[in-house]
Amino acid sequence: MEAAGIPHIKLENIKKGYNSRSVLEGLNLTIRQGEFVAIVGRSGCGKSTLLRLLAGLEFLDTGSILVDGEEINSLNKNARLMFQDGRLLPWKKVMENVSMGLPRDHRLRALNALERVGLKDRANDWPARLSGGQKQRVALARALVHNPAILLLDEPLGALDALTRLEMQRLVEQLWSEKKFTSILVTHDVEEAVALADRVILIEEGSIKLDQYIPLPRPRQRVHPGFSLLVEEILQHITGPGEGPAFLGNQRKRVY
Amino acid sequence: MDKQGETNAIQTAIPWIIPFLLLAGWQLFASLGAIPARILPAPFDVCKAAVGLLKTGELQDHIMVSLGRAVSGFVIGGSIGFLLGLFNGLSKLSELLFDTSIQMLRTIPHLALIPLVILWFGIDETSKIFMVALGVLFPVYVNTYHGIKSVDKGLIEMGKAYGLRGFYLFKTVIFPGALSSILVGFRFSLGVMWMTLIVAETISAHSGIGYMAMNAREFMQMDVIVLAILLYAFFGKLSDMIAKLLEKRWLNWNR
Ligand SMILES: Nc1ncnc2c1ncn2[C@@H]1O[C@H](COP(=O)(O)OP(=O)(O)OP(=O)(O)O)[C@@H](O)[C@H]1O
Ligand SMILES: [Mg+2]
DSSP states (O other): OOOTTSEEEEEEEEEEEETTEEEEEEEEEEEETTOEEEEEOOTTSSHHHHHHHHHTSSOOSEEEEEETTEEOOSOOTTEEEEOTTOOOOTTSOHHHHHTTTSOGGGHHHHHHHHHHTTOGGGTTSOGGGSOHHHHHHHHHHHHHTTOOSEEEEESTTTTSOHHHHHHHHHHHHHHHHHHOOEEEEEOSBHHHHHHHOSEEEEEETTEEEEEEEOOOOSSOOTTSHHHHHHHHHHHHHHHOTTTHHHHHTOTTOBOO | OHHHHHHHHHHHHGGGHHHHHHHHHHHHHHHTTSSOTTTOOOHHHHHHHHHHHHHHTHHHHHHHHHHHHHHHHHHHHHHHHHHHHHHHHHOHHHHHHHHHHHHHHHTSOGGGGHHHHHHHHTTSHHHHHHHHHHHHHHHHHHHHHHHHHTSOHHHHHHHHHTTOOHHHHIIIIIHHHHHHHHHHHHHHHHHHHHHHHHHHHHHSOSSSHHHHHHHHHHTTOHHHHHHHHHHHHHHHHHHHHHHHHHHHHHTGGGO
16 A cells, blocks of 8 residues: 555546547646545536546546556546446346446345445336336446446536435445545536535646646535635636636526 | 236237237138138138148248248348448458448349349359348348447447456456347348348249249139248247347346
8 A cells, every 4th residue: 555645546647639639738646645635627628538547547648647657558447437428238137237247246235235325125117117216326337336446427417406416426425535536526516526526627728727626624614714715716727817706696607 | 926926917918809809800701701712711611721731741841941031031131241340340450441331232222133133143042042141131231330330439439447357358248238239230131131032032933832822823822922021920930039039138137
């Protein structure tokens, strides 16, 4: 294990484009073991691309990504990715979805993971029978069953209603504080970012425009004056100084 | 529970009401003399013809011959279509190499080839099996290929992210994702199979249900002709039911 403070994930001057249109242009980022990082930014700024690079599903044009000192040049086995749309296999029962990729004799682990997200009793259901929030919980269980060192979350709560979302945020935070994995959460919701993350990172024009530490104590209280201050501060950067106030009138505080 | 069973029984019975009424009406009008036997024999007479042919063993022979042709043509054409669809769906190179040619061949109505096929293979088994195989190949190909091409890219990415590769990825994600389309092709091609066989057997054969009908025509045996038509209808319906059953079984996650 690594001592705290030593870089766990190190992105050095990474560049990535599709068909000569560049998405990430010289992004640098260092993440410590066990840190919870939230990434925000406008749609299309390359957040999902960054996660796919970290997962080893895609590869850099230039630069390097080091995880525990090793360059990623194939699937990153330490990382698990959770998608906005769940992506459960509809033709596999919940249980089989969670145990996908596990050896046969590890069924019990899958069952435990399901228990952790409170869905043990749905193990034998088809995914189509679950609600949106339940599907995401299954997806979370599927990601966690492998005990990943890094959990990559690509807007996993984006499609959920406000209440379910709060519930899921609590669950994610709880699991994270128990298992001590490194979390990288992409979100459209600045409040969610501030509620969960140690650090909020804003990506704009292919690189990091803001790297904001969130020094609030956990569990985070949304009524805490520091909370809304931080949310507004981050929103200021996203919207630009001129447009700021108009955007803040928006209750949802989402970035589109 | 009991109530449920009752509803189920009623629901299976309802679709059969109209066929039953039609049959009863047919028999009624035929025995009243309203339908001349030269135009359409009564169901009862058709049954009698069937029993007669069963006793001589002719009917079984014709049915077995037709079934044999249908099944072997289907297996041959279906396998080729399925494998081609699989390869072209999975491999870019194979797709580039074969797809355009197959799509071009597909536009030729296969029944138009009958005269040619008779010249090639004569009128024995080979020509019938060839025709059925040819007819079945394209719908199976198109639906398999399309099914594989349209598997959700997100699911494939997810599978890869979770370490699935090669055959395991195919088995877990790609094939099940393509299955409903593959079964559509399967079901459709069963229809094509019977249609092709009817035409081929009617035009040229020494045996089989179609031959039986054509032979009966020479002797004006109306009842045998109608029997042949009903047999085709029966087998067509039967194979459709089998396909439906498979769909229900294999796509049970869908409902
Ligand atoms: N496979 C691909 N081929 C071509 N272009 C791509 C591909 N994947 C992403 N892009 C492009 O890269 C850019 C960044 O995409 P990405 O999905 O990372 O954005 P994002 O920040 O996650 O957006 P959103 O918040 O809407 O999810 C977009 O302009 C997108 O069109
Ligand atoms: Mg995205």
